[in-house]
Amino acid sequence: MPQLVFPALTPLNRFLTVTNRAIYRLSGGRIGGSFAGTPVYLLITIGRKSGKERAQPLLFIEDGESLVAAASNFGHGHHPAWYLNLKADPNVAVEKRGDRVPMVAEESEGEERARLWERFVEVYAGYSVYETRTDRHIPVIVFKPRGERG
DSSP states (O other): OOOOOOOSOHHHHHHHHHHHHHHHHHHTTSSSSEETTEEEEEEEEEOTTTOOEEEEEEEOEEETTEEEEEOOGGGOSSOOHHHHHHHHOOEEEEEETTEEEEEEEEEOOHHHHHHHHHHHHHHOTHHHHHHHHOSSOOOEEEEEEOSOOO
């Protein structure tokens, strides 16, 4: 079965993000909580300019006790806002089907990044397409639990 690869169209991406976030929250993650057989959770960051809480639905893979996300931005030539927000403040939360887990974000590098990127491509081939659409290095972010629940 062919896998859907989202186009690099900003209005469509925004619509899908807003719709997914709303449905995810209304259903407690039962609807919109997975894509291509991989979990979708909400990444909660603080806006680096606004200071307001921002929630972004993202595809996550698990790596031990950590969660991992790729800042692919559908292959756009610029980083997604959530990535810029966590670079300003790496203390974030991940909302997993109604359970808010405080986490700290760090960018993976070298062999770890290569290993994790390969796992993303295995679960959703669209990531390899996104990589060809952009000249930027797509960051792979590891989220580690902070040990407190919110």
